[in-house]
């Protein structure tokens with residue numbers, strides 16, 4: 001028995017709209033066919049092209065299939081092969097329909113993660129820092145970009161590597177974009193210092209607590225979670241601090257060596273900026289060692305990121321940032337704070 005494809009489309013549309021596999025007004029008769037099931041498996045066929053995924057339909061009792069790949073593309077093949085054009089998480093959906101218009105569906109999330117596909121390599125040398133990458137993926141085009149500010153960046157190199165002369169104490173924000181022969185793209189950000197890649201330890205298995213919270217709570221529009229959400233357009237605001245002991249701290253499950261941090265000022269009201277502060281380390285949460293101490297610091301513009309470094313080779317479980325004074329306000333605000341491990345000479 002064959003039916004006009006339009007029939008399937010209408011039946012599918014009605015079935016999807018009614019969100020049920022039992023109430024189909026087109027079907028008057030008792031179902032004669034077994035109802036369809038929907039299931040599938042998927043795999044990368046060639047490790048050199050992890051963006052191309054082969055989907056194997058393991059559904060039963062179906063006449064037609066409809067795939068959607070969560071990237072604006074679809075397929076009606078039984079077991080399609082699909083190439084994603086970027087990294088990310090894709091909710092792939094399969095709908096199966098039998099000749100009586102009964103349907104079933106299944107969703108699976110396909111994840112293509114850059115950090116699982118490529119690794120950045122930094123080698124300091126006499127004529128600067130050499131950046132390269134290791135990957136099993138077939139790469140047709142490499143582009144290294146240097147970020148000038150939050151909005152603009154420039155193409156630095158189209159070679160497999162990039163050489164940079166970074167003065168001591170300065171930092172460069174960069175990213176690399178790799179394009180496969182089929183046009184799929186993956187990229188990675190890096191913060192670089194003269195000796196290599198700066199590691200961001202802000203969200204590596206840590207507990208984040210604060211002495212004072214925003215009135216709306218941790219996850220409010222200006223709650224403390226906005227201090228470490230890796231977004232400089234969101235900020236943490238807390239008022240009424242006055243002379244009380246004000247801090248935030250990180251507790252790591254495994255002790256970590258931290259020897260740097262970044263602070264990004266708020267979008268307005270510079271009187272709420274930090275002026276004096278200490279960075280303290282502890283392994284029991286009781287006895288603290290002062291690792292870095294700053295006074296009369298100034299953030300000369302809004303949403304300005306400043307990176308601070310200090311000498312520390314000791315791994316600590318606890319790090320506390322004690323803000324001893326704001327510029328002049330009884331309130332405090334900051335757009336972003338990151339815990340950093342700066343590369344040191346071997």
Ligand SMILES: [Ca+2]
Nearest residue numbers: 226231234335
């Ligand atoms: Ca933020």
